Amino acid sequence: MQIIKQVINSWTAQNKAVIAFFDKYDENTYLKEVAAGRNRAVYLFGHLIATNDGMLPLFGLGEKLFPQLESIFITAPDKSTTDLPSLIELKKYWETLNATLTNHFDKMSAEVWLSRHNNVSKEDFSLDPLRNKLNVLVGRTIHQSYHLGQLNLLTAG
């Protein structure tokens, strides 16, 4: 259980780094691309929220809190719509989602963490028991860091 705690801590640390980044500059800065021709910071924020939100159904913890984000921030690339939620709205979503996930994660036993997630069949899971919920959380932590590296290329002003 200690190791699971460590993995959850790494996830939490990435969450803190993400929100620290989005609290650093004035709101308009996040409307800029992280590099020429690439995603805007605000899009990557929504992308992280929409992706992490998927852990709720994936872990059998309930429906997504913000299913409307998937089409904007996962299915569609950046700049395909002008109608993005504002940074303030996204921050609220982020906070609500992380509080919800943390609340669930704190209650999950080691057995539950090591059980299959809902994107793998019972048959496939019996062949590869590493395809469990904990593995998804590690993957999501790595995914956050991937985009945080990109976000930190943003130049302020």
Add this chain to the structure above:
Amino acid sequence: MQIIKQVINSWTAQNKAVIAFFDKYDENTYLKEVAAGRNRAVYLFGHLIATNDGMLPLFGLGEKLFPQLESIFITAPDKSTTDLPSLIELKKYWETLNATLTNHFDKMSAEVWLSRHNNVSKEDFSLDPLRNKLNVLVGRTIHQSYHLGQLNLLTAG
């Protein structure tokens, strides 16, 4: 032990993603900056090698294999020297280092993974036993992903 195996797998998967990236384009492409005014891809490659090499002494597994990389790729920022190792040399370092680390990792028991690393004192470790070797490996995995996100902004040609 299964969870440790999962963490090592995540590390290995990041290694594969990094080398796949550096096998994708012709050598000159990696001399470009990943974004305007930012680190060059070749610098980030050396930076990952130098950082990961530090796990050997940190875990009490021996001296660094390539101590000469630290001053070039960790202490100094990019573009402070023109005398970087070539991409071909860096690929050899990468391969040798990962073979060495993997060989050690495969032999380490759960007890060893959960023991303190050499940058934390016995006193501090007794206060926070999560500061162990496994935690360093998770951190290094996240660190690789952070820079991989930046590397994937590189435009070829």
